[in-house]
Amino acid sequence: MRLVVAALAALVLAAPALASERRPTLSELEGEVICPTCKTTLDQSNSPIASRMRVFIRERIAAGDTKSEIKDALVDEFGESVLASPPARGFNLLAWVLPLAGVVGGALLLAFAARRWASAREPERAPEGTPLDPALERRVDEELARFDG
Secondary structure, X not given: OHHHHHHHHHHHHHHHHHHHHHOOOHHHHHOOEEOOOOOOEXXXXXXXXXXHHXXXXXXXXXXXXXXXXXXXXXXXXXXXXHEOOOOOOHHHHHHHHHHHHHHHHHHHHHHHHHHHHHHHHOOOOOOOOOOOOHHHHHHHHHHHHHHHO
């Protein structure tokens, strides 16, 4: 059942991503491309090169290019440093894997520490059937009698 739900969720989320690939928008690409002059995303840059890049992106969108084609053309012109997120291959794959590994490792470490801490706090209990000390039993009876009224 979980597999079916996960597959349906993947299909629902894949449709907008595919549409975005086929028909990108300028505002979408502005957040994914970096200005080579000021090293900020195009949506934050006002440099002349950023303006020329926006014009190029608009022209490519009007020509019907996909997001990947536009990004590939920008990479050919400026190099991979023009991409806001590194491609998930080769050495750049570490930029994607290490944060995930850190989060998973931290969660495992936290779960282990919490389990140890919880087991260390369990109070010792007398085995069932062990009689109480007569003085303690008398004191408990007296305390309970106060609540009976």
